[in-house]
Amino acid sequence: MQAELIHQKNCRKNHLITDMHTGEIACSSCGAVSLEQIFDMGYENSASNANDYQNNTRVGAKRSLKMIDMGLSTLIESNDKDATGKSLSIENKRMFYRLRMWDRNSRSAVTSKSFQKAFTLLDAMGSKLGLPESVVEESAYLFRKVAARKILAGRSTAAMLSATIYATCRITDTPRTLQDISDASNIKKKVLQRTYRYLAKEMNINPEAYTPSEFVTRIAKGLNLSEKTQRLAFKILDSCAKRQVSTSKNPMAMAAAAIHLAATMNSERMSQLKISKISGISAVTIRERRKEILTKIGDVLVG
Numbered sequence: 001m002q003a004e005l006i007h008q009k010n011c012r013k014n015h016l017i018t019d020m021h022t023g024e025i026a027c028s029s030c031g032a033v034s035l036e037q038i039f040d041m042g043y044e045n046s047a048s049n050a051n052d053y054q055n056n057t058r059v060g061a062k063r064s065l066k067m068i069d070m071g072l073s074t075l076i077e078s079n080d081k082d083a084t085g086k087s088l089s090i091e092n093k094r095m096f097y098r099l100r101m102w103d104r105n106s107r108s109a110v111t112s113k114s115f116q117k118a119f120t121l122l123d124a125m126g127s128k129l130g131l132p133e134s135v136v137e138e139s140a141y142l143f144r145k146v147a148a149r150k151i152l153a154g155r156s157t158a159a160m161l162s163a164t165i166y167a168t169c170r171i172t173d174t175p176r177t178l179q180d181i182s183d184a185s186n187i188k189k190k191v192l193q194r195t196y197r198y199l200a201k202e203m204n205i206n207p208e209a210y211t212p213s214e215f216v217t218r219i220a221k222g223l224n225l226s227e228k229t230q231r232l233a234f235k236i237l238d239s240c241a242k243r244q245v246s247t248s249k250n251p252m253a254m255a256a257a258a259i260h261l262a263a264t265m266n267s268e269r270m271s272q273l274k275i276s277k278i279s280g281i282s283a284v285t286i287r288e289r290r291k292e293i294l295t296k297i298g299d300v301l302v303g
Contacts, residue, residue, distance in 0.1 A: 065140040066119050076100050114152060118143055118161045121185070125165060128184040129176055139168040142203075151202050155195070162187055163195040170207035175214040177252055179280050212237045212246055212254035215279070219259050222278035223270060232262035239297045249289065253281045257289035265301070 015028040025034040076099055080088045088096065119140060126136040143164045146152060152160055162185040169176040178196070182189040199205065213234055220230045236258040240246045246254045256279040263270040272283040279286075294301070 065137050065144065066122055076103055114147065114157055115144075118157050121158055121161055122165070125162070125181075125184045129165075129180060131165075131169075131174065131176075135168055135172050135174050138172060139165045142168055146199065146203065149202065151198075156187075156191075158185060159187055159191055159195045160199065161185075162192055163199045166192065166196055167199060167203075167205050167207065170210070171205070173208075173210075173214075175210055175218065177210075177280070210251045212240070212249075212251040212258065215252050215255040216259060219255055219275065219279050223259070223263075223274060225259065225263060225268060225270070226266070229259070229262045229266050229268055232266060233258040236262060236293065236297070236301070239300045240293060243296050245292060245296045250281070250285070252279050253285050253289050254293075255279070256281045256286050257293055260286055261290055261293060261301075 016034075017026050017028045018024075019026065026032065076096065078100070080093045080096065082088060122136060122139060122143075125131075126139075131139075139161075143161055146160060146164060162181050166176065166178060166181045168174075169181075178189055178192055181187075182192055185192075216230060216233050216237070220233070233255070237246065237254065240254065240258070256275050260270065260272060260275050272286050275281075275286060276283045
């Protein structure tokens with residue numbers, strides 16, 4: 001954008017010079033200064049490490065729903081002095097005493113204690129499950145909505161948070177099974193199933209079911225299978241989906257059976273016990289799903 005300059009009458013040049021220190025644009029010939037100021041779009045400071053940046057920055061950390069106060073904490077000093085070091089008046093001392101008391105009481109509220117326990121567990125489970133930061137934030141947001149609906153009373157905070165994490169994984173299409181959540185939270189799978197059904201009913205959550213293809217890469221990496229076997233497993237599951245073989249079936253079981261079948265067809269020796277250990281599906285279930293796949297799409301595999 002060309003700045004508007006008020007030139008002198010005998011100035012015929014229009015070469016502009018930008019002064020980054022004063023934020024002014026001036027003419028190099030007559031020295032006329034533009035009426036518009038420039039904005040520095042660079043970094044606020046040139047810190048060499050994270051500590052220097054945190055000490056020099058004028059802004060705080062970003063807001064986060066997984067923190068009790070969303071990162072907007074307050075700190076009221078106990079010294080009754082203003083910024084210049086002078087003592088406050090008696091009226092201001094009483095006012096700040098009440099503010100400190102209200103701030104202290106708000107931190108010890110029942111809801112805050114519940115959030116503190118839940119979000120501490122959320123950080124731990126997010127690390128164990130390898131959840132993205134967006135999924136963790138979405139889980140915290142959903143848990144706050146659950147708390148606002150006042151359906152936490154009389155129920156385990158850990159169980160409700162675990163069910164919330166599983167619901168968020170279903171909503172965001174992040175493949176995590178109930179067994180994964182159960183192992184990470186140390187809560188029985190039946191308890192999680194019951195809590196999740198209650199949560200879905202109260203919050204009107206109807207996420208789509210996982211597809212078996214979402215678990216193929218996870219199992220294949222755990223077994224160190226080749227890329228060729230993974231592609232064949234995807235092809236088998238696509239054929240199963242077209243003929244509705246995987247309808248109302250456990251997606252992890254279908255993925256495990258497809259991988260075992262693909263490994264056998266590619267002459268990769270992989271026992272059902274190893275696949276069972278990685279996928280968490282019993283060897284009996286894997287054999288049954290494998291037989292169903294061969295019965296329904298055997299002609300496709302042969303062709």
